[in-house]
Amino acid sequence: MRGFRAKDEDRDRFVELIEAAYVDGQLNSADRDLRVGRALSAETLDELQTLTRDLQPPPGAVTTTVPGVRAPGPRMPLLARLVGGFVAFSFVGVALVIGLIVVTMFVALGDGSTSSESGSGPVFESGLADPEVVSEDPPATPTFEMTPGQVRAFMRAYEEQFGTLEVYEAGFYPHRVGVQVPVRGSRPRMERWSWTGEWTQDTDASAVTGPTERVDLGTVDVRRMFANIETARKTLNVERGRLTHVLVNRWFDDQPSVNIYIGNQFNESGYLKTAPAGDVVRAFPYET
Known part of the structure; x- marks a missing residue:
């Protein structure tokens, strides 16, 4: 593995493991920030392995095994x-x-x-x-999973597709992202698009409905957003609660916000409102 150059998807995978280890209590905040910074700037796979060699993969964490690379074994006589x-x-x-x-x-x-x-x-x-x-297996279709690495990949794809990181609203769901994309012109217009690993245009240009102020997705701290998702699960009084979605938007004269919604099978729900940088603004727990 030594000497192989790291790709963006490799760096994202190792960052996810570091963040999962932080949530699991293996790392403190300073150590997590240091390792994430080094992982994002790592040039080789060996550097990434060194950063995570002492970590225990938490249940459900992504693997950091690099496909197609295997350490050489002992040679036979x-x-x-x-x-x-x-x-x-x-x-x-x-x-x-x-x-x-x-x-x-x-x-x-x-x-x-x-x-x-x-x-x-x-x-x-x-x-x-x-x-x-003769039947054939259908071709594999792109998929989106709500993980830090894939959220970052979505943001890169959004900027490449639309030449900006501004949205009227972005909704992150377990298996897709829905966005209200600003359309250039003298009047506020938007198009609705979905991302599941590839782009789908859901509507043509229309008048803006809902949030009327734009938000720059580049200001969203993805690492802290996922840490806040864990906080919301533990503190919003939703029994066996799971993430339903995250909305990034800005209403009228309010500040941009990242709203984390937790729900369960009994239709009990609550949400945590945070700033894009990750600071908690207010919690709205489920009230019995």
Whole structure:
């Protein structure tokens, strides 16, 4: 692993582990800030591993194993490698002979069989079923998960797509982000877009409804937002509460805010209002 250059997704993955360890009580605030700063500026995978080597991965934390990279194991003695190579070569030869026999049998059967005899659908000269009825696994679709790394990835994608980080409102949900995107012009206009790992335009340009002031997503401290999500879960008096969504917006003359909503299966809910930098403004716990 030493010497391999780190990518943004590698840095995000290690930052998530550091933040999870902080929430888990393994790190104090100063140590967390120091490690996050070094992780974001790390140039190699070895630097990232050094920052997290002494941490216990909390339950549900992302893995920091780097795909496709494996430490070299001890080398086998020369004689053992030669014997192993001979055995492997022999198995390949036997497999080729068996494969040739099987192909010959299929061709012979295909020449004398009909679809009614096989009962398995139309058969063509090659002896194979109609390729149009062969099912294939659907291609993988992009997904979004509410994690610090993917929130940062969304912000990078938003700026690349729209050339700004300003929104009228951004809603972060467990598996998607919904945004009200400002449209240039003399009057306030917006378009609604969704992000799930790729962009979908939900509406054409229309008059702004809801929050009428813009918010710069670049002012949101993602690290502190996730720390505040844990605080909201523990303090809002919502039994077995889980994050439902986070709204970033600004109403009229009010200051921009990050509103963290916690709910449960009994329709009990509360929310924590914070500043973009992470300072708690007010808590609205569930009242029995």
